[in-house]
Amino acid sequence: MDKHRSRWTYSITKLIFWTTLFAGTILFICFHSPPSDSPSIHPKMKWGSPQWEKRVKSSARSRSGHFTILVTGVAGFVGSHVSAALKRRGDGVVGLDNFNSYYDPSLKRARQKLLERNGIFVIEGDINDSHLLKKLFDIVAFTHVMHLAAQAGVRYAMKNPGSYIHSNIAGLVSVFEACKSANPQPAIVWASSSSVYGLNSKAPFSEKDRTDQPASLYAATKKAGEEIAHTYNHIYGLSITGLRFFTVYGPWGRPDMAYFFFTKNILKGKSINVFEGSNNKSVARDFTYIDDIVKGCLGALDTAEKSTGSGGKKKGNAQLRVFNLGNTSPVPVTKLVSLLEKLLKVKAKKNVLPLPRNGDVMFTHANISYAQKEFGYKPSTDLQMGIQKFLNWYLDYYSISEKKKSFW
Numbered sequence: 371m372d373k374h375r376s377r378w379t380y381s382i383t384k385l386i387f388w389t390t391l392f393a394g395t396i397l398f399i400c401f402h403s404p405p406s407d408s409p410s411i412h413p414k415m416k417w418g419s420p421q422w423e424k425r426v427k428s429s430a431r432s433r434s435g436h437f438t439i440l441v442t443g444v445a446g447f448v449g450s451h452v453s454a455a456l457k458r459r460g461d462g463v464v465g466l467d468n469f470n471s472y473y474d475p476s477l478k479r480a481r482q483k484l485l486e487r488n489g490i491f492v493i494e495g496d497i498n499d500s501h502l503l504k505k506l507f508d509i510v511a512f513t514h515v516m517h518l519a520a521q522a523g524v525r526y527a528m529k530n531p532g533s534y535i536h537s538n539i540a541g542l543v544s545v546f547e548a549c550k551s552a553n554p555q556p557a558i559v560w561a562s563s564s565s566v567y568g569l570n571s572k573a574p575f576s577e578k579d580r581t582d583q584p585a586s587l588y589a590a591t592k593k594a595g596e597e598i599a600h601t602y603n604h605i606y607g608l609s610i611t612g613l614r615f616f617t618v619y620g621p622w623g624r625p626d627m628a629y630f631f632f633t634k635n636i637l638k639g640k641s642i643n644v645f646e647g648s649n650n651k652s653v654a655r656d657f658t659y660i661d662d663i664v665k666g667c668l669g670a671l672d673t674a675e676k677s678t679g680s681g682g683k684k685k686g687n688a689q690l691r692v693f694n695l696g697n698t699s700p701v702p703v704t705k706l707v708s709l710l711e712k713l714l715k716v717k718a719k720k721n722v723l724p725l726p727r728n729g730d731v732m733f734t735h736a737n738i739s740y741a742q743k744e745f746g747y748k749p750s751t752d753l754q755m756g757i758q759k760f761l762n763w764y765l766d767y768y769s770i771s772e773k774k775k776s777f778w
């Protein structure tokens with residue numbers, strides 16, 4: 371009897387053991403996600419795999435005499451346009467983007483699709499992922515890094531201050547760290563912002579003007595980035611160029627920007643808030659068209675000198691520059707609205723509100739003589755022409771077929 375019971379107990383224990391093992395295996399397979407430093411890039415391709423390395427290397431391949439460039443924020447507005455232009459002229463481009471949801475990620479995915487169709491491999495990963503960056507520098511000798519990944523938007527900083535620290539401070543340091551340790555060290559061109567001029571009232575804004583009165587946390591993180599750039603240049607011999615972009619707009623633009631959501635709301639018959647200063651003073655921006663910005667980015671890359679360090683050590687003084695990339699003609703926001711009304715042939719429902727104290731400044735106006743002198747930067751698109759091009763894209767993208775979409 372006892373013998374019979376012990377055999378029975380043994381069978382039950384065995385059954386429980388195998389059932390637990392089987393269920394555990396199924397659960398592991400279903401719910402196991404890769405660690406944060408191993409993002410799954412394409413559904414079937416793990417980063418670091420031979421197949422992945424092959425794609426990185428093939429994307430990095432350039433025409434003889436051309437650059438090999440890592441572009442961060444590649445699926446962003448400026449990143450996608452700059453990458454397409456670089457690829458077009460023969461540079462090898464590898465792209466990195468974390469596809470965050472600050473604005474509609476489907477727009478970023480659509481840009482990614484176009485880039486990949488043109489031979490640019492887009493890696494899904496974060497600039498704070500030092501293992502991923504190291505791996506990229508281990509397998510490709512990048513000559514340049516075009517660092518455009520950032521948390522943008524001046525007003526959103528009040529809602530999510532942490533994301534500005536994560537991307538614009540910690541992320542920037544992570545990129546500089548990877549570059550300083552790389553052999554050879556690449557030259558870096560990165561996106562600063564017109565917002566660093568803050569409450570400066572001397573116009574037009576020159577690179578020599580004061581930038582110690584930021585009006586938003588966004589501006590403060592970009593200003594901090596410029597100081598951090600100085601440190602990495604000074605200690606490690608990294609060649610670094612900062613570009614202060616002035617309210618960039620155009621096709622494939624950012625839905626969080628005023629010209630974009632004004633268009634959306636006007637077409638939907640929804641009201642828009644138009645800010646104005648005290649005594650009905652107009653708020654104005656030096657709106658700059660994307661193609662002019664792309665030319666400025668290429669000019670900065672082409673005139674960037676090599677970094678001087680190696681093995682994480684400085685070997686000599688390296689180039690450190692900051693340029694304004696603006697349009698040089700500020701336009702009142704009220705004029706932007708009347709232009710949209712004219713081109714869309716729809717009257718906007720406007721709420722005129724006092725400029726809130728949430729990061730905005732009254733006006734921006736670039737002096738571009740330094741960029742003009744160094745690499746012939748000369749913007750050529752006025753707001754009417756640029757907004758017309760944006761509207762052509764917008765109407766096509768949101769209502770017409772896939773076939774027509776391109777950066778060209």
Ligand SMILES: O=C(O)[C@H]1O[C@H](OP(=O)(O)OP(=O)(O)OC[C@H]2O[C@@H](n3ccc(=O)[nH]c3=O)[C@H](O)[C@@H]2O)[C@H](O)[C@@H](O)[C@H]1O
Binds near residue numbers: 565615628645
């Ligand atoms: O040059 C930069 O460095 C920055 O440019 C851009 O910031 P801004 O110049 O503030 O652009 P954007 O939001 O389009 O507002 C445009 C105008 O519309 C006014 N504005 C805005 C919203 C609204 O509801 N009403 C309104 O009148 C508003 O007062 C402003 O006068 C980028 O977003 C930023 O990431 C950064 O790159």
